[in-house]
Amino acid sequence: MKKKVPQATVHRLSLYARYLGELEAQGEDYVSSERLGEGVGTNGAQVRKDLSFFDRFGIPGRGYPVSFLRKRLANILGVGDRVWRVAVVGAGRLGAALVGYSVFEKQSFHFVAILDNDPGKIGTRVNGLEVGDIRDLRGIVSSQNVEVAVITVPVHSAQQVADMLVEAGVRALLNFAPAKLDVSPHIVLRNVDLAVELEGLSFHLINS
Amino acid sequence: MKKKVPQATVHRLSLYARYLGELEAQGEDYVSSERLGEGVGTNGAQVRKDLSFFDRFGIPGRGYPVSFLRKRLANILGVGDRVWRVAVVGAGRLGAALVGYSVFEKQSFHFVAILDNDPGKIGTRVNGLEVGDIRDLRGIVSSQNVEVAVITVPVHSAQQVADMLVEAGVRALLNFAPAKLDVSPHIVLRNVDLAVELEGLSFHLINS
DNA sequence: CTATGTGAAGGCCTTCACAGCG
């Protein structure tokens, strides 16, 4: 319960929460920092340091109460009780895949809209959601209380879409377009860049 | 041209290469480290340090020759001349989306196979590729010279699929399943975990 | 006696600052 939480710690928190869910399903009551670290690819010291940013969750000599810790981490991550309302912009293959991706709905992310600018797609259904017209973005964001948006449009329109979303009041963006988006610093922006990931693989294949 | 290249540097190298491509298309001949950094969201000092791991590419007083540097970075990343043959395992929505994702083919990643275990999918076509039977994985990997695989199967079969791929001779894995895969240390493994990304957004939304 | 919580140490990556090249 101290200072600034490292980005890497936040990332691991998600992994801890997921692994704790598995342990919980297996009926485990307590888990040591060492085993929890093992389960997500790190070590006990790292686990203890990560958790120490928030609270004292453990019992010396025993370990961490699995179910309790999982719930606390879910709350810290903002996926405990509340649900985030998410819009997807770009109803191409990737956008459609994400809307149907069960991992998201199991967590507390609820897709409330999918938008596109292609008249051939508008009005069709994707996983039960009707594709809306991107020109209605502003109205949809406010009427549906969208707080998070996923951008899966082509790179040349990504910045424009980001601007529209921010203007409409969306506070967090998950961007799949291979573009550097410029947004106001109080907007939470995260990029998933598949080409960069593959090039990372490629680099390590060559240099080994 | 010194010591171990940081992971973060490899990541930025991809971004530099992409931005240089844009500059090249605009007909720019030279670019300063400062501008190149600006273009990918970092600064000139970082750019110079990153590049210094490999060679002296720049001309003091002038900057970096755009086209030359782009080509050299592409080669360093392993996407310059050669083509990587990629198989996708899991022909669900996400797998299908990735096979059709133009960003990959534009880079030097060529999808040569998509596999699934669902009889209802085997034999159908996804973006021109016929879905193969996962039981033929070993044969397909060797006959098609697959070096890189993308895993888009459900979490409960991800480890098994990874084992099969490694056993068959694949050297690099891009894993989209929310699972910690155990693979031999000489296999290049990279995880894209969409739930973790969303939880990262969620955390920062709550804590700000 | 076991396993947590945490200052301190260590290591890695980024930023600084400037010598030196063109």
Next chain:
DNA sequence: CGCTGTGAAGGCCTTCACATAG
């Protein structure tokens, strides 16, 4: 004189090691 290349400094994150709690 401008901008690169790079040692040195700084800052952030991980690992260590042990006092402490149960």
